[in-house]
Structures are given as C-alpha cells and as structure tokens.
Amino acid sequence: MRAVTFDRFGPPEVLGVGSVPEPHAGPGEVRIAVRTAGVAPVDLALRAGDSPSRDSLALPHIPGVDAAGVIDEVGAGVMDHAVGDEVFGAVDVARLGGASARFAVLAFWAAKPAGWSWQEAGAAATGVETATRALDLLGIADGQDTTLLIDGASGGVGSIAVQLAVARGARVLGTGRPGSHDFLASLGATPVDYGPGLAERVHALGIPRIDPALDVAGAGSLDELVALAGGSESVVTLADFTGPARGVRLSLGRYGGQPDGCHGLERAADLAVRGGFRVPVQAVFPACRAAEAHTAAAAGPRRGKTVLDLTGLTPHI
Ligand SMILES: NC(=O)c1ccc[n+]([C@@H]2O[C@H](COP(=O)([O-])OP(=O)(O)OC[C@H]3O[C@@H](n4cnc5c(N)ncnc54)[C@H](OP(=O)(O)O)[C@@H]3O)[C@@H](O)[C@H]2O)c1
Structure with a gap:
C-alpha cells in the first residue's frame, strides 16, 4: 500500500510517499481505509529522532497515531463495529505510528459523529x-x-x-x-x-x-x-x-505504558452529536505535502490540529 514514510531521521523533508506492506487487524482491532490522520508533537519528535523510542523504531516508518476512515477489516472479538462503519481512533501506541497510510489498524475507536468533517475526526482521538x-x-x-x-x-x-x-x-x-x-x-x-x-x-x-x-x-x-x-x-x-x-x-x-481502556471517545462523540464539541483544525495538507504539514505543526501560533488528507493514496475514494 502507499503511505507517508521516512527511512531516516531528520527534518520534515525526510518525509515522502512510498510503498509498504499492508497491515491487518489483529484480535480486538479494526483496519480502516484512512481518510485523514492527525499530526501530533510525538510524530515530529519521532521523525526528528528526538524520541526515546528512536532505537526501537523500524525504518521505513509511517508517522501518525490518530486517524479516521471506513472500517474494511474487523479483528476477532470486535462486536461493536462492522465493515463499512465510519470511525475515528488511534493506532496501538506500541507501534508508535502507522496512521498516515492507505490502511491503518486502530486499537481504540468510536463512531464518527455525522456532524464532524473527516478532518476533525482524523485529528481527535489522542487529544x-x-x-x-x-x-x-x-x-x-x-x-x-x-x-x-x-x-x-x-x-x-x-x-x-x-x-x-x-x-x-x-x-x-x-x-x-x-x-x-x-x-x-x-x-x-x-x-x-x-x-x-x-x-x-x-x-x-x-x-x-x-x-x-x-x-x-x-x-x-x-x-x-x-x-x-x-x-x-x-x-x-x-x-x-x-x-x-x-x-x-x-x-x-x-x-507511559498505561492502557487505552478509558479513552473518552464515545463521551466526546456524544457531546459532538449534541453540538457541544468540535475539533479545531488549523490546517490540512495532502499526503504528498507531509513535510509542509510537519513544518506547520511545529510553528506557532497553534490553534488546534494539523491534519493530513490521505484520500489521494486511495484510488477508489
Ligand atoms: N502526556 C500525554 O499523554 C500527552 C499526550 C499528547 C500530547 N502530549 C504533549 O503535550 C504537549 C502539547 O501537545 P499538543 O498536541 O497540544 O501540542 P501543540 O498543538 O503544539 O500545542 C502546544 C501549545 O503550547 C502553547 N505554548 C507555546 N509556548 C508556551 C508557553 N511558554 N506557555 C504556555 N503555552 C505555550 C502553544 O501556543 P502557541 O502556538 O501560540 O505558541 C500551543 O497552544 C506536547 O509536549 C505533547 O508532546 C502529552
């Protein structure tokens, strides 16, 4: 599949679009066809090689922990969602990324509120x-x-x-x-x-x-x-x-190694449905401009999230 990747640590310009193996949903996980993915400080630190996790990171690496999209694979034991559902969520933190791709595997998620744009949904989970x-x-x-x-x-x-x-x-x-x-x-x-x-x-x-x-x-x-x-x-x-x-x-x-159990996604989504919560999005970039997205996310003034639109990696969207 196509994904935003980097194969060496460094400035935003190390980011590009490349081909990597597709991930698959394990037990308790879902795989989504990604529409959007958030850019967070942890992504910037991992790319720069400034993270304590640097030595355990396999390269090439796909940045991004938050994403939104449409479920296309459901792992064993997942009862609350099915193929075709629109969701937002986050990857397993042990993978330290993987969201900025055509497909991503989510470890926790909730139904995307209908009133949210895909940009808001892709930026929401970790926040x-x-x-x-x-x-x-x-x-x-x-x-x-x-x-x-x-x-x-x-x-x-x-x-x-x-x-x-x-x-x-x-x-x-x-x-x-x-x-x-x-x-x-x-x-x-x-x-x-x-x-x-x-x-x-x-x-x-x-x-x-x-x-x-x-x-x-x-x-x-x-x-x-x-x-x-x-x-x-x-x-x-x-x-x-x-x-x-x-x-x-x-x-x-x-x-810090604590589980994702009580993540608050459903509660926040309920609040959004009632009109009481939006995810502020400051800027949106296509996958081919991921380097610009990382540069923008590092610069003030920050007013909400920077987001990558991954639909260009998915031919049928
Ligand atoms: N512990 C956790 O579980 C966890 C989870 C997620 C994130 N984090 C960490 O939390 C931090 C914030 O994450 P984020 O995603 O919100 O980052 P962000 O979007 O980059 O926002 C950082 C905020 O800090 C403000 N700021 C800059 N200088 C400041 C100062 N001297 N005093 C007060 N505020 C200042 C910025 O305002 P201007 O842009 O206007 O300067 C901006 O609003 C990061 O270090 C991130 O790694 C921790």
Whole structure:
C-alpha cells in the first residue's frame, strides 16, 4: 500500500510517499481505509529522532497515531463495529505510528459523529484521550463549581481540554499568546497571556486562586501553577518531566505504558452529536505535502490540529 514514510531521521523533508506492506487487524482491532490522520508533537519528535523510542523504531516508518476512515477489516472479538462503519481512533501506541497510510489498524475507536468533517475526526482521538484522562485526574466532575486554568490552551490537546472541561461545567482560564485570545474565547475559555507573570495576570482578572491547573505546554510554568492552585496536588502536567520532582503529577497515559481502556471517545462523540464539541483544525495538507504539514505543526501560533488528507493514496475514494 502507499503511505507517508521516512527511512531516516531528520527534518520534515525526510518525509515522502512510498510503498509498504499492508497491515491487518489483529484480535480486538479494526483496519480502516484512512481518510485523514492527525499530526501530533510525538510524530515530529519521532521523525526528528528526538524520541526515546528512536532505537526501537523500524525504518521505513509511517508517522501518525490518530486517524479516521471506513472500517474494511474487523479483528476477532470486535462486536461493536462492522465493515463499512465510519470511525475515528488511534493506532496501538506500541507501534508508535502507522496512521498516515492507505490502511491503518486502530486499537481504540468510536463512531464518527455525522456532524464532524473527516478532518476533525482524523485529528481527535489522542487529544480526547489525553484531555479526558487529565480532567479525570484533576477531579473535574460534572456540574462542580470549579475554576480550571489550562496552560497551553490553544494547541491540539489544549483546545480539546478547554471544551471538555467547559462541558463538565468548569469555568476555564486558558493561556495563549495575545493573537489567540479570540480563538480561546470561542472555545469557551477566559483568555490569559501565557509566559512569566501568569499569576499577576490571573489576579488582575479578579481571581485570587484557581483550582485546579493543567499544564499542557510543558513550558516551565509549574511553580506559578502550584502557587496559583494552592498546592502541587492540584496540578497535573502532560509535558513537563520536572513535575514529579516538584510533587506535580505527570500523566503520560498510553505513552507511559498505561492502557487505552478509558479513552473518552464515545463521551466526546456524544457531546459532538449534541453540538457541544468540535475539533479545531488549523490546517490540512495532502499526503504528498507531509513535510509542509510537519513544518506547520511545529510553528506557532497553534490553534488546534494539523491534519493530513490521505484520500489521494486511495484510488477508489
Ligand atoms: N502526556 C500525554 O499523554 C500527552 C499526550 C499528547 C500530547 N502530549 C504533549 O503535550 C504537549 C502539547 O501537545 P499538543 O498536541 O497540544 O501540542 P501543540 O498543538 O503544539 O500545542 C502546544 C501549545 O503550547 C502553547 N505554548 C507555546 N509556548 C508556551 C508557553 N511558554 N506557555 C504556555 N503555552 C505555550 C502553544 O501556543 P502557541 O502556538 O501560540 O505558541 C500551543 O497552544 C506536547 O509536549 C505533547 O508532546 C502529552
């Protein structure tokens, strides 16, 4: 099959379209004819050779963990979906990629909400899984009166976390650069500039203390977040590996070896069907322009996800 691949580590230009063997659905998996696949920071790190997984990566490698498409093979034991269903989901993280191809094997998935574009669906799964896990860890319960601060709110994970937190009833402060404030407000967050001095800017909004805080950016704000939240136990980071040394929980989920069990995809899809959740897509590139997609995904300002359209690899679409 045709796929986006790289056969050496390096800059985005190492990406190309090549021929690789087709994958097949194993037990508990489905294979999809891929329409779209998300581009995530983990894909950029793997391609650059900056990931701890570098040595275990077989080359050529197919980047991408999130995808959407139409099921064309169902593995043993899969009862909830059948060939022909439109779904979105993510590959098995142990494979570290494989979504940006004509066919991809999904380890977890849900029905694609009819109101979502294929671009939204292909970009959704890891952001939803990560945001759901983080909000659960922070104890953001439905209908609870809480003020959550999300640092790094305009990116792929942050823009999803804002919406899922608002849907649970939280008041959300979302950090971003000034040019992203309108975007953050459109998601339901009260925008605040990111960077040093965050606590003063939050206080200037008339908010003496927030509880809790989520660090999505990993940009060195943990001490300020701990001070604002009144303690390290009220802060979770998804990206700052100094967190545990500061008493802050670092949640790595599926990338840290935890199972994909409670991924939140159905819940987010239900919310989407009710009109309460969109997946912000910043840019879409065809497979033949995968290098441009990786360059765009690395550059600010980020307002949601960068997506690859793989339909050009599939002759019958
Ligand atoms: N632990 C997990 O399970 C897990 C899962 C998925 C992702 N991650 C990690 O989480 C991080 C975010 O992922 P993503 O997909 O959301 O990335 P992304 O789309 O690149 O977004 C990064 C966000 O951080 C913002 N940012 C940049 N500098 C900042 C600063 N100094 N202070 C606050 N915010 C700043 C960016 O805003 P501008 O673009 O406007 O500068 C952007 O909104 C990555 O490190 C990723 O590897 C972890």
